[in-house]
C-alpha cells in the first residue's frame with residue numbers, strides 16, 4: 028500500500044484567532060464565496076498553468092477516507108484534446124436531452140436554460156477532469172479497497188472550486204452522463220471513475236447567469 032506518512036507530530040501549523048477576528052474572517056469568507064456563480068459562457072482568455080497547479084495543490088489538502096487521497100486531476104489546455112472531449116460530451120448530451128433524461132429531470136433543468144451544445148468545452152482555457160480512484164492497485168498488481176471515495180473526491184472538488192474562485196476564476200461543474208469517454212481521452216486506468224469535468228476560465232464579457240436564489244440559513248440548518 029502507498030504510505031502517506033506514519034507516526035505522530037505536533038500540530039504546529041494550527042492557528043487560533045481572537046473571537047472578533049474569527050467573526051471578521053468568517054464574514055469576509057462568506058462575502059467572497061457568496062459571489063461565486065456557476066458560469067456557462069466562458070471567454071477564451073488564457074489562464075496561466077501555475078494558477079491551475081496551485082488550485083490543484085489546494086484540492087489535494089482535502090480530508091479523505093483513511094488518508095487515501097483517492098483522486099486524480101487531469102488539467103487539459105490542449106485544443107485538440109478539448110475538441111475530443113467536446114465532441115464526446117455533446118454526443119452523450121444529445122441522447123440525454125432527446126429523452127434519456129426523462130421529463131422530470133428536464134423540467135428540473137429548465138430554469139438553467141441548458142442544452143446539448145457545449146461550446147465552453149473548447150472556449151474555456153482549461154478543463155480539469157476529476158477522477159475518483161474507486162480502488163488502488165499496488166506495485167505487485169494487488170487491488171486495495173479505498174474508503175469513502177465519493178465523499179473524499181467531493182470535498183477535494185469543493186476546495187478546488189473555492190481556490191479557483193478565490194483567484195477570480197469562474198468554474199462550471201459539468202457532468203455529461205455517462206462520461207467514461209474521459210478515461211480514454213485522458214489516458215486514465217480502469218480503477219478511476221470520472222467524477223466531474225470542471226470547466227475553468229474567465230466569464231465571457233456580458234456573461235449572464237440564471238436568476239436563482241440560495242436557500243436561507245433556516246432552510247438548510249437546524250440547531251439542537
Ligand code: IYR
Nearest residue numbers: 120136141142201202203204
Ligand atoms: N449534463 C447535462 C444536464 C445537466 C444536469 C444537471 I443535475 C445540471 O445541474 C445541469 C445540467 C448538461 O450539462 O447539460
